[in-house]
Amino acid sequence: MRKEEDNGRLTVITTHVNADFDALASMLAAQKLYPEALVVFPGSQEKNLRNFFIQSMVYLFNMADIKEIDLDKVKRLVLVDTRQPGRIGKLASLLDRSDVEIHIYDHHPDMAGDIKGHYELIETTGATATLLTKVIEEKKIDLSADEATILCLGIYEDTGSFSFPSTTEKDFMAAAALLSKGANLNIVSNLIDREMNPAQVGLLNDMIQAANHYNIHGVDIVVTCVSSEAYVPDFAFLVHKMMRMEDLNAIFAIARMVNKVYVIARSKTSEVDVGTILSPLGGGGHTYAAAATIRGKTLVQIEHLLVGMLYQSVRSRRQAENLMSSPPIMVDSEVACKDANNLLTRYNVNALLVTEDRDGQKKLLGYITRQVIEKALYHKLDDVPVRDYMSTEIESVQPEADLPEIQEKIIESKQRILPVVKGEKILGVITRTDLLNILVGQSPSNELQLPDPARETVHARIRNIVKFLRERLSERFLTMFEKIGETADQLGFKAYVAGGFVRDLFLYRPNEDIDIVIEGDGIAFAKKYAKMCGARIHSYAKFGTAVIIFPDGFKIDVASARMEYYKSPAALPTVEMSSIKLDLFRRDFTINTLAIELNPDRFGTLIDFFNAQKDIKAKAIRVLHNLSFVEDPTRVFRAIRFEQRFGFTIGRLTAGLIENAVRMGFFKQLSGRRVWGELRQILEEENPTAALVRLNDFDLLGVIHPAIVMDEEMIALFNSTRQVTDWFDLLFLEESYMKWAVYFLSSIRSCDRETSRKICKRLELAPRMSVIFGQERFEAERCLYWLERNLPAKNSDLYKKLAGFRTELVLYMMAATKKQVVKRSISRYFTHLRYIQPSLRGQDLVEMGIEPGPIYRRILEAVQDAKLNEELKSKKDEIEFIRRFIS
Secondary structure, X not given: OOOOOHHHOEEEEEOOOOEOHHHHHHHHHHHHHOOOOEEOOOOOEOHHHHHHHHHHHHHHOOEOOHHHOOHHHEEEEEEEOOOOHHHOHHHHHHHXXXXXXXXXXXXXXXXXXXXXXXXXXXXXXXXXXXXXXHHHHHOOOOOOHHHHHHHHHHHHHHOOOOOOOOOOHHHHHHHHHHHHOOOOHXXXXXXXXXXXXXXXXXXXXXXXXXXXXXXXXXXXXXEEEEEEOOOOOOHHHHHHHHHHHHOOOEEEEEEEEOOEEEEEEEEOOOXXXXXXXXXXXXXXXXXXXXXXXXXXXXXXXXXXHHHHHHHHHOOOXXXXXXXXXXXXXXXXXXXXXHHHHHHHHHHOOOXXXXXXXXXXXXXXXXXXXXXXHHHHHHOOOOOOEHHHOOEOOOOOEOOOOEHHHHHHHHHHXXXXXXXXXXXXXXXXXXXXXHHHHHHHOOOOOOOOOOOOOOOOOOOOEEEEOHHHHHHHOOHHHHHHHHHHHHHHHHHOOEEEEEOHHHHHHHHOOOOOOOEEEEEOOHHHHHHHHHHHHOOEEEEEOOOOEEEEEOOOOOEXXXXXXXXXXXXXXXXXXXXXXXXXXXXXXXXXXXHHOOEEEOOHHHOOEEEEOOOHHHHHHHOXXXXXXXXXXXXXOOHHHHHHHHHHHHOOEEOHHHHHHHHHHHHOOHHHHOOHHHHHHHHHHHHOOOOOHHHHHHHHHOOOHHHOOOOOOOOHHHHHHHHHHHHHHHHHHHHOOOOOOOHHHHHHHHHOOOOOHHHHHHHHHHOOOOHHHHHHHHHHHHHHHHHHHHHHHHOOOOHHHHHHHHOOOOHXXXXXXXXXXXXXXXXXXXXXXXXXXXXXXXXXOHHHHHHOOOOOOOHHHHHHHHHHHHHHOOOOOOHHHHHHHHHHHHO
């Protein structure tokens, strides 16, 4: 339907190419302000918009095809949702005519080359439809329910259903006004969350597979490039879908379709202004959403150009407080050079801040480097205090200092270490190595370049996973984590859930072993939280840890963030309070270094300093530094346990470090108690056989005793043990026993009595365990010897042989024997014979007139034997049997 204005003047309403719902809604709203105008698309529009018009809402628009417009007759051009001349197609030719009046309605920020209008309404809102809704309200122009729905659709799409950072209060108010006019949110929802066709599903999968992740100036950005021989509609919708599915901060999607290349960009962070970034490519948009259509360049050219622009355009979010290592390693000015050297070695750093105590506070005096101290020691100046040789000309920065200031201070002053201070308080340090990593960009972590946060700042990969947590966690855990965060916030602390619990969330494995890490006083936090929940605590002041025990018995572990150092190989660690980063660095493997922030303002933020997500995806077990097994050799047992539990692979470098630790004999320095603790955990795994084979591969079974070897015969015995224990678990779900003990009995079957005694002594087993493995096992072997030579036998004889043994030893016999008749007999014992008891009791014998005494035991044993041998069927039979027995 067309309408021309009086005296031949023609008003045209248009928007940008590749129009979205906000553009459509804005054109409709503009038509309400210019009722005689024609609505014209400057080029193509997304197919879903075209279908939307044709099928349902076309009657609302004075639509015209641009090919049918006589541009010479246009006297007024109304632009909505754009001011970029390169985005209005052929209509851009009207901009050079002085007789054409330009009216502009737009929510995008100012950009170079913007069209200047005779009339402009430009405000920063989430959608242009918001601006026009306000104008319509002010002019008291009526809207139908269908018109209100279209305007509401534009606002919902461009604000990401009010989730984008660009959303403003005005957007909410405009949507509320439209709802009062009858806007249909069912239609809005159906169009925004519409289903994808097969071609779109395929393209989206290609986009996810082709994603390249960049960390640019501390911001995670994804760039994905795909190609399709046919045009796939709704590319912008697919980009939005991928952003939500993958929980991305910023995405640039490049697609070649037919003879054009389309670039769609979305961002959740102000550091990535996608409108500005795509402008040189002829694109347009605003900070959080932009698009461009390009001809004459290949995908590779555009990707290369775009990545270069990202490095130039992305604003750094890195300030000193984000880059520093904290707490700083400091030394008192009166400490001797030899002791300062020990500190450098202990903390693996190359420089120390030198301080002195003044009025209870550390006063910064200067710094001293490893080079200076080593030279002092070379000249026999071991006992000279560090103040005599420290550098006193030292620059510092405030926490909010940006990268250029940090760079200037370190480079211009040739300073190895830069303190970050707030007033007189020393918060942390930034080193030259930190600065170098920032300037050149850290290469992707690999096993040959292990991070060392004690010497350099390792920057975390951060993303919000609240939606994932709500999908994976029970209501109890979600509420508990929220309360933990709130409690920590009240105390001025930071709270995290960390370690295996977080790892298993991403592996989709159940785990209720919760470790809470507090940047602050962990015990003070535990006391406050426990009091609020009606729980009790056990605290351990030496380590800054506590266990919170809820009324139903559920427990969570709480620890102050801490770092550890080892005075000698295989020694127990010395603990000091620290930051979350150093707390995670002390852990055994990268996969166990994930943490989730729980404080309200950052609830659900996943922190990954050491590429844990990458290693989980790659199914790799890697240590965090090359001396990991020197400091704590027991980590080797855990590496093997995790490898087999998760179906992962120990990385090449990590495997080499294990071999080095074995060759250098560090395991010999471990206490038996620590070795046994790790071995028992392996034996408690669902299938410990593979783990013990791996221990054997690394020559680690010799740590227990050289006589223990996982040869083919031992592997067969372990496989039999698993079959037997699985059978028992299936039939007797409620019966508890020490499954690990059955496996350990199997592992030492070839050991004689003296060797068994030595093994128990080496592992420092408790006396009760030593009796089982060193004494009762040999009694079980004698029993098994009898069974293998005397079965089949009477049930009563079988019962008497087995009844005196604990469950673990009977299962051990069942696993050890190769004779099916023995296995069947033991099975009959477990399922039937062990439950058979006389119906009569001592009181029944009294009533029968039998004088109490030792005879009672003989009578009842005889009755039980007869019942076991199926000679007695009822209580009456038992009474008659007893009368015959005593006659």
